[in-house]
């Protein structure tokens with residue numbers, strides 16, 4: 045039985061009060077909280093076997109290496125990667141995307157080529173491609189967003205035919221709308237037209253069961269801190285064949301086979317893409333987070349969030365002055381709610397809610413073009429996770445009423 049109340053007990057930061065009120069933490073899409081199990085695993089590394097990995101021939105270093113590589117295997121299993129060699133550790137999802145745009149992109153994108161993204165992208169899956177397109181005089185095209193807050197696949201098909209893009213890179217779940225994209229279908233269509241496919245999994249891997257073999261994408265990027273793990277650790281999954289064909293992203297220690305004064309040969313994957321001392325404690329922490337999520341069962345996580353989405357939709361429907369962005373189709377919607385309250389700027393709303401112990405996000409949500417397309421300058425956003433309770437959504441709705449009263453709207 046999935047019991048969010050019981051789960052919450054594992055999260056020390058959720059036990060605190062904020063401004064004397066119980067904390068309703070509704071900003072997990074920005075960064076989740078971490079359970080004791082993750083904190084303990086990281087602490088154990090520092091206290092019990094602190095050493096660098098892949099180097100020392102002594103007990104601590106061997107233990108650290110074992111735990112570090114053990115975490116890689118756990119993460120590979122979590123997303124059903126055929127090999128842990130396909131798991132590359134980065135600083136975050138953003139760096140994983142930049143790895144692809146710099147390494148694969150600079151060798152494969154040439155003048156006049158098309159890079160196809162969607163109108164729903166986080167800046168992380170937009171700006172790196174803008175930089176590459178500028179450098180290479182390549183073209184950027186976008187799968188449009190339909191009126192139903194989903195990607196328009198008919199237009200996508202047309203764009204594939206018209207531009208024969210070299211790569212299609214898109215989000216698995218929108219961080220603004222909560223829309224779950226039909227990633228497998230988008231990947232297949234990209235492949236059928238001869239393009240490489242990349243999924244930004246920052247908002248999908250933490251919330252949905254992920255099977256990279258079923259998904260079929262060449263690349264999948266995600267961040268540890270949005271899935272109960274620490275900050276400072278991200279993952280790029282790439283198919284071995286394509287990773288083997290790519291040049292390194294960063295150079296330095298650990299990523300080499302042999303170095304001479306004027307030349308070097310590079311290590312095999314994944315190490316070719318992991319220059320320098322890696323984030324050891326963070327990798328171990330992410331391994332513990334993956335253990336935790338695996339124990340809960342990702343299908344159960346999804347079901348829990350679906351229930352919360354249904355509850356929130358019903359709750360918000362009864363409120364006046366609210367504009368909700370996103371589909372009502374529960375099968376295509378994750379636990380992310382962007383909205384505006386008439387007459388109240390989202391920043392003001394977030395400040396008032398903070399006084400009520402409710403933490404939400406407000407602004408352009410690192411997706412400025414999408415928020416503008418919605419006809420807004422900024423929005424407020426509430427997002428849910430494994431520890432979110434219906435009571436917190438009630439607390440949010442009460443906060444709305446307080447804000448409306450304060451603003452006389």
Ligand SMILES: Cc1ncc(COP(=O)(O)O)c(C=O)c1O
Pocket residue numbers: 073074136137138139166168169215217218219244246247267410
């Ligand atoms: C859809 C999406 N992609 C990418 C990112 C970037 O993640 P990070 O800042 O951890 O690199 C985010 C973070 O909010 C996101 O929501």
